[in-house]
Amino acid sequence: MHQILAKQALGPEIDEFQVEAPRVAQAAVPGQFVVVRLHDRGERVPLTLADWDAAAGTVTLVVQAVGKTTREMHERYDVGDGVLDVVGPLGEPSVLVHEGTVLCVAGGVGIAPMYPIARALKQEGVRVIGILGARSEDLLFWVDRMREVCDELVLTTDDGSVGRKALVTEPLAELLGAREVAHVWAVGPAVMMKFCSATCSKAGVPVTVSLNPIMVDGTGMCGACRAEVGDRVRFACVDGPEFPGDQVNWELLIARLAAYKEEERCALDRYRRMVREAAS
Amino acid sequence: MIRETQVAMREQSAASRVRNFDEVPLGYTDEEAREEAARCLQCKKAPCVQGCPVEVDIPAFIGQTERGDFAAAAATIKRTNNLPAICGRVCPQETQCQGVCTLAKKFEPCGIGRLERFVADWEREHGAQAVEPPPSTGLRVAVVGAGPAGLTCAADLRMMGHEVTVFEALHEPGGVLMYGIPEFRLPKDVVNYEVDGLRRLGVDIALNMVVGKTITVDTLLSEGYGAVFVGSGAGLPRFLGIEGETLIGVYSANEFLTRVNLMRAWQFPEYDTPVKLGRHVAVVGGGNVAMDAARTALRLGAEHVSILYRRTRQEMPARVEEVHHAEEEGVDMQFLVNPVQLHGNDGVLAEAECLRMELGPPDDSGRRRPVPIEGSEFLLDVDTLIVAVGNQAHPLVPRTTSGLNVTRWGTLEADDDGVTTRKGVFAGGDIVTGAATVISAMGAGKKAAAAIHRHLAGG
Ligand SMILES: Cc1cc2nc3c(=O)[nH]c(=O)nc-3n(C[C@H](O)[C@H](O)[C@H](O)COP(=O)(O)OP(=O)(O)OC[C@H]3O[C@@H](n4cnc5c(N)ncnc54)[C@H](O)[C@@H]3O)c2cc1C
Ligand code: FES
Secondary structure: EEEEEEEEEEEOOEEEEEEEEEHHHHHOOOOOOEEEEEEOOOOEEEEEOOOOOOOOOEEEEEEEEEHHHHHHHHOOOOOOOOOEEEEEEEEOOOOOOOOOEEEEEEEHHHHHHHHHHHHHHHHHHHEEEEEEEEHHHHHHHHHHHHHHHOEEEEEOOOOOOEEEEEEOOHHHHHHHHOOOEHHHHHHOOHHHHHHHHHHHHHHHEEEEEHHHHHHOOOOOOOOOOEEEEOEEEEHHHHHHEEEHHEEHHHHHHHHOOOOOOOHHHHHHHHHHHHHHHHHH | OOOOOOHHHHHOOHHHHHOOOOOOEEOOOHHHHHHHHHHOOOOOHHHHHHHHOOOOHHHHHHHHHEEEEHHHHHHHHHHHHOHHHHHHHHOOOHHHHHHHOHHHHOOOOOOOHHHHHHHHHHHHHHHHOOOOOOOOOOEEEEEEEEOHHHHHHHHHHHHHHOOOEEEEEOOOOOHHHHHHOOOOOHHHHHHHHHHHHHHHHOEEEEEOOOOOOEOOOHHHHOOOOEEEEEEEOOEEEEOOOEOOOOOEEEEEEHHHHHHHHHOOOOOOOOOOOOOOOOEEEEEEOOOOHHHHHOOOOHOOOOEEEEEEEEEOHHHHHOOOHHHHHHHHOEEEEEEEEEEEEEEEEOOOOEEEEEEEEEEEEEEOOOOOEEOOOOOEEEEEEOOEEEEEEEEEEOHHHHOOOOOOEEEOOOOOOOOOOOOOOOEEEEEHHHHHHOOOHHHHHHHHHHHHEEEEEHHHHHO
């Protein structure tokens, strides 16, 4: 059992959890994720590590309520509650670059996993420019934390409520045109990573993305997470989750992400019904 | 006069069982067991014992069963086999103990597997005698993987007085017994009961520990474990490598079975993990895994389930009983057929393009090699395709441990005693042999336990 030591709302339906997981905290490096199972009827869901503290024995997870499990976490898991399983750290570490300028582009909850990568890059001594995007101001979080590890920070929102009224690809394209950029990291929703990758390809700059396919075990034994990268089929949980974005078959990834849409809706409806019945 | 045939075991009818996940064979009554036990000739040389990778004293336990002393029979089996209720259900007895049974020269062999199952179930229902492990030697051993190899090695080391911790990547112990073999063939309560027996002996099982990620073998050795046994299995699914294999609706057998067994997708939405299944299901392969996947698909409500196997019935590696059960339940066996390309609509599987095969001359394995018949392409309507063409050694531990040699098949190099190329590291089971059997993994775990015991004693 892994106790929740802190929970803080970062936006509507976005929470930051500190969870006890000493072994994971000791071994974690940027780019990796954990698999979480809430209770003995729960599914195994992958969540990218947003931070960790080896001394305190905790990991930080940022979770947006989307499906049944994440909604359950949002509504029913609080400080003092236990999460049944936290497995990790899983996946390969980010392959960092050591000099030049790097752009770290994060969309939505992708800001959370971007943070430790940007921090590590900063420690390597590269010049880090962050581009954070969200639909609106209330969905943007960790701006101060990101500012600490970025030399420059650009904010964008779809509605212009804060920063530039633009998609992240706009400042990305401008910066790629104006500066000598060694490498780009793009982390966020699949569609956002797809367009960032296309923008980088056009500019001839290498781009790393963090794939988030459906997973079951997260240890390489099922292949649920397979993605096409270049000409090869790769298992995102053990060969990734980071891959060169220009080589990813995005249509396939996006289609496979939607494979269980009906079942997800069914599980969510059932959960909502149960919550309503429990309340009345 | 000796009965020529085995006492039949009652089972659920095919019609009723294809709609539930309950176990198919129902077990012997006391009387049936004693009647079957009476068929044993009590051979002095007991070829059956040599046919058993863990050398269960078969004539002794069968004699005790015949006399009705079931508790003594259970104790006899448990002297060398810690997982009897499992072995009685899933061992390929026809090629092991029963294959060399003297009775088999003229009649049906003695039903050793059925009797083992009976005795183990009897003990579970009547309460096992507590076994006291010897006092602790204070020496610690780490076991990687809670499959049959790891569990057996752990139990034996514990009975030699050592302190054992098993590190398991998944959230439940059992390995393939838990995530692979379905409930209707091996009830999970049976696995849990046998694993609990090890816990009662004092074996510590640490779950959710991915060795190579959460902790490495090197760290375990430096943290005071005197030896490490690697029993991490052959969990890496093999795909066909044909076009269209990433379409939605194509599963590895591992994914399909893990969703259903370990994650209990057959009870979705009471359990959170779903499994998506179409009406026309094809399973590619001819082993136990393929049979399990096909029979599981039927139980989940598929209208039509076929097995596509590129050789013929004679070459099928599955246990005879599994093939028989699958056919009874309505699985459509298509021999000499091999899929070559998968076609989809909007990213979802729709058709499998297949070739008909014929058997050519024998290959390295001695089996006749299937060769495609030119121009024999045909299309099969399928919305789910399950690939069950084998699993390879799990690469994580070999990749993250220094000094371990691997073969060109990715398996760990180890001798008959499980000794690897790294001092203090032993290995056995599917990680060494490639996908094999429960009992051979157990046998390897046993041999390694003895070798580790000698290693700890400084030998
Ligand atoms: C569907 C199916 C049906 C089968 N049916 C039969 C049958 O009827 N009869 C029969 O005899 N055999 C059968 N087999 C084969 C048999 O199950 C295996 O040969 C046997 O389980 C191998 O045992 P093992 O202990 O070597 O490995 P496994 O059972 O594979 O156990 C390995 C364990 O190690 C864990 N592990 C892996 N990597 C790590 C790591 N890095 N850190 C920690 N833990 C790790 C795994 O999670 C797993 O629990 C079947 C196999 C399958 C897949
Ligand atoms: S999630 Fe199972 S192999 Fe990646």
